[in-house]
Amino acid sequence: MATISVNNVSKIYGDTVALDDVSFEISDGEFVVLLGPSGAGKSTLLRILNGLTTPTEGTVEFNGQVVDSMPTSDVGMVFQMHYLVEGLSAYKNALSGALSRSSTVGSLLNRFSEEDKRMALEALDTVGLLEEADQRASSMSGGQQQRVGIARALTQNPELLLADEPVASLDPKAAQDVMEYMRRAAMDRNLTSIVSLHQVNIAREFGDRFIGLNEGELIFDGDRDELTMDVVDRIYYGDETVQSDEGIQHI
Numbered sequence: 500m501a502t503i504s505v506n507n508v509s510k511i512y513g514d515t516v517a518l519d520d521v522s523f524e525i526s527d528g529e530f531v532v533l534l535g536p537s538g539a540g541k542s543t544l545l546r547i548l549n550g551l552t553t554p555t556e557g558t559v560e561f562n563g564q565v566v567d568s569m570p571t572s573d574v575g576m577v578f579q580m581h582y583l584v585e586g587l588s589a590y591k592n593a594l595s596g597a598l599s600r601s602s603t604v605g606s607l608l609n610r611f612s613e614e615d616k617r618m619a620l621e622a623l624d625t626v627g628l629l630e631e632a633d634q635r636a637s638s639m640s641g642g643q644q645q646r647v648g649i650a651r652a653l654t655q656n657p658e659l660l661l662a663d664e665p666v667a668s669l670d671p672k673a674a675q676d677v678m679e680y681m682r683r684a685a686m687d688r689n690l691t692s693i694v695s696l697h698q699v700n701i702a703r704e705f706g707d708r709f710i711g712l713n714e715g716e717l718i719f720d721g722d723r724d725e726l727t728m729d730v731v732d733r734i735y736y737g738d739e740t741v742q743s744d745e746g747i748q749h750i
């Protein structure tokens with residue numbers, strides 16, 4: 500539902516170049532995984548794409564239009580820490596996703612339309628939690644809570660879904676489940692998605708396309724077949740790799 504164009508984007512914080520002349524385009528409905536070591540610039544890129552910060556240089560186009568700041572109501576965000584209201588039910592947490600597109604008065608009064616309510620239930624169904632709709636978030640497992648976080652983002656009815664290390668704090672089985680639901684939700688809704696992940700095996704399983712960052716530079720952009728172990732090493736260790744008879748080594 501959204502096309503994104505990142506054109507020569509740099510982000511500089513004091514002496515730190517968090518992003519260095521990064522360019523790429525994402526088509527409607529693509530499921531893109533961002534890879535890179537800690538400090539590579541993944542969160543900075545996601546923060547630019549969800550309108551929380553602006554580039555120092557370069558531009559971002561959203562559906563063909565250059566935007567000064569991304570229209571936040573069109574961008575759904577899933578965080579590593581889901582930030583649910585623990586005392587509220589899964590349903591009420593999901594419904595709160597509708598606030599970002601309601602009128603200010605509606606939001607203040609916490610009034611939701613029938614359409615908002617229908618969308619929250621549909622989103623819970625998408626993440627396999629319809630039967631748990633009335634359960635308090637605090638009584639759910641980490642994986643279920645993260646799925647409620649996804650449902651909340653879906654209730655916003657975004658054009659772009661961003662997720663910043665959504666499974667980093669989950670065990671492998673829960674991580675797998677959460678990624679499966681997110682992937683299915685994106686496919687069902689043809690939702691353009693960008694997900695940063697640390698786990699390369701999970702990334703390979705769920706991504707269509709992979710963008711690798713290292714020290715703020717885009718050093719890889721390709722599909723699963725192109726994401727070889729050699730490429731993964733380059734993404735994580737940069738140029739500090741040498742090929743020897745024993746294979747790749749790090750210096």
Ligand SMILES: Nc1ncnc2c1ncn2[C@@H]1O[C@H](COP(=O)(O)OP(=O)(O)OP(=O)(O)O)[C@@H](O)[C@H]1O
Nearest residue numbers: 512515516517535536537538539540541542543544
């Ligand atoms: N608000 C900020 N002020 C100053 N420096 C920042 C700020 N945000 C990010 N940085 C710096 O920019 C660089 C990129 O950070 P970023 O958080 O984007 O990396 P990351 O790839 O998301 O890392 P991680 O996987 O650890 O979250 C780092 O050197 C970081 O210290």
